[in-house]
Amino acid sequence: MADQKKRLDSNVVGDFYVDGTCINCDTCRQLAPTSFEEVGDFSAVTRQPADERQMHQAYQALLACPVGSIGTEHSDTSRMKEAMASYPLHLEGGVSYCGFNSEKSFGANSFFIEHPDGNWLVDSPRYLTHLVEAFERKGGIAYIFLTHKDDVADAERYAARFGAKRIIHRADFDAAPDAEWVIEEADSIQVMPQFQVIPVPGHTAGSMALLYKEQFLFTGDHLWWDSRQQMLRAPSQLVWRKRVLLDSIQKLLDYRFEWVLAGHGDRTRLPVDEMRVQLRALVERRQPSKVPS
Ligand code: SF4
Structure with a gap:
């Protein structure tokens, strides 16, 4: 719950x-970019929401904030309910953004995939009755894909509630030592039709991406979209091994996908060819002779 006495001057x-x-996790800036901006070491409301859409987005950001830092002087209950009901937020083709980011994963995004052979959760939001009921209505959760060790959050509770199998790479296993499905491979594996697990070590030793339908690439903290610069980015700090990270970025050139759905950073959808151009540009910028970006 935000505190007016701690309201930032910015x-x-x-x-x-x-x-x-x-x-300063960036969640509000992704959800309501017209109202929230980074000012110094924090986010701030730099423009009050001016129409219905912006108001809805601001309430969505308020609910998604992992630490309850966003407040209103006069709460509008019906708008709050509308924002609540919008989560999980459908993106395309049965893929949704869960909202309710968790402080345990430093506010990482998580996603939900509806699939006739069992639904998937990609990383974990906060454990919340609203989401539990929403997942239940959609048929529960069969698999929880953990992109890497930092974004596990409440996966264990969701797994226990739905009898889901948590999938993690052996190299990040310490974050979920009782996970039901451990990926040992260094190469990509088709774990079931339409689902391909692609190990992408670099940020952590056990980072993995999940490619769904050759359309959606869930990237954890391996890759994200920078909407301000209109380019793909990969981590420059908190990197386990830089050379390995570059190889893992380059590896993604072998795959076709339209969406990049990241743990931290913006998501985007681009035509396949344009995505490849963006990926090539990132690989080029990350060559050791170039300044990291
Ligand atoms: S902690 Fe809350 S207010 Fe701060 S950046 Fe994250 S979502 Fe925005």
Whole structure:
């Protein structure tokens, strides 16, 4: 719950504000980019929502904030309910963004895939009755794909509730030592029709991407979209091995996909050819002779 007494001076005057407990995770800026911006070491409301759409987005951001740093001077219950009901937020083809990012994963995004042979959760949101009921209505969760060790959050509770199998790579196994399915391979594996697990070590030794339908690539912290610069990015800090990371980025050139759905950073959808151009450009920028980006 945000505290008006801790309201940051960087907020503009008006109903919505960010308080000093913000961990600068970027979630609000992804969900409501017209209202929230990074100012110094925190997010702030730099433009109050001015129409219905922006208001809805601001309430979605308030609910998704992992540490409850976003507040309103006058809460609108019906708008709050509408924002709540919008989660999981459908993106395309049965793939949704869960919302309710968890502080345990530093506010990482998580996603839900509806599939006739069993639904998938990709990384974990906060364990919340609203989401549990929503997943239940959609047929539960059969698999929980953990992109890497940092974004496990409440996966264990969701697995216990739905009898789901957690999938993690052996190299990141310490984050979920009782996971039901451990990936040992270094090469990609088709774990079932339409689902391909692609080990992408670099950020961590056990980072993995999940390719679904050759359309959606779930990337954890391996790759994300920078909407301000309009380019793909990969981590420059908190990297286990830089050379390995570059190989893992390059490896993705062998696959076709339209969506990049990241743990941290923006998501995007581009035509397959354009995505490949963006990926090539990233590989080029990350060559050892170039300045890291
Ligand atoms: S979502 Fe919350 S913690 Fe994350 S940047 Fe926004 S205000 Fe800060």
